[in-house]
Amino acid sequence: MSDGEVKGSFYRTEIIAQLFGVTVRRVQQLTQEGIISTTKILEDGKSVRRYDLVPTIQAYIKYLSDKAYGKQHRTDKEIELREQKMQADIALKESQGELHRLKTEIAAGQYISVEEVKLDYAKFFVVFKKFVMSIPARVTGMLSGQMEPSELRRCEKEIAAEVNRLLSAFVVAGIVGPEDVKKDGTLKKEKNPDS
Numbered sequence: 001m002s003d004g005e006v007k008g009s010f011y012r013t014e015i016i017a018q019l020f021g022v023t024v025r026r027v028q029q030l031t032q033e034g035i036i037s038t039t040k041i042l043e044d045g046k047s048v049r050r051y052d053l054v055p056t057i058q059a060y061i062k063y064l065s066d067k068a069y070g071k072q073h074r075t076d077k078e079i080e081l082r083e084q085k086m087q088a089d090i091a092l093k094e095s096q097g098e099l100h101r102l103k104t105e106i107a108a109g110q111y112i113s114v115e116e117v118k119l120d121y122a123k124f125f126v127v128f129k130k131f132v133m134s135i136p137a138r139v140t141g142m143l144s145g146q147m148e149p150s151e152l153r154r155c156e157k158e159i160a161a162e163v164n165r166l167l168s169a170f171v172v173a174g175i176v177g178p179e180d181v182k183k184d185g186t187l188k189k190e191k192n193p194d195s
Contacts, residue, residue, distance in 0.1 A: 010041050010050035020060060035063045136160040
């Protein structure tokens with residue numbers, strides 16, 4: 001025997017692949033699947049993994065026999081993968097059911113489009129603004145017999161200015177985040193709409 005030759009009945013992957021008539025990669029897969037196993041041995045002063053011939057052949061024959069008779073050997077990894085696949089299938093079926101339910105509800109008219117909602121909100125806020133802007137005149141109309149006309153006009157201007165400030169803060173809060181608005185309702189910095 002030469003120094004590079006394996007002693008005993010321990011053989012390299014290439015030899016096992018030749019014996020089984022498969023590729024080296026397939027032998028590695030069989031090892032990863034736990035069908036055949038390697039043994040650590042000392043070869044030329046190095047620790048290497050080799051296949052013990054007799055147990056390897058017996059394990060491979062058992063695997064082929066089980067496979068031929070429908071008793072295919074299921075590894076832990078294969079069982080885990082099948083379980084993951086089943087979970088994914090369940091999740092897929094649930095999401096498909098949810099999608100079908102939503103499509104049915106949309107077709108039945110239980111949902112409205114975003115554009116329709118935006119249009120309704122725009123109409124509402126136009127009416128709301130007109131209503132709020134009329135409050136100063138209404139208040140001064142109610143107080144007209146109790147105060148001087150110049151004092152009423154000053155109060156109306158102050159109330160109108162406050163209403164405008166509140167409406168501006170309301171609009172700004174709807175367009176920009178609260179972090180962009182100062183405590184008095186004005187913008188901290190102007191946003192450039194062209195950027």
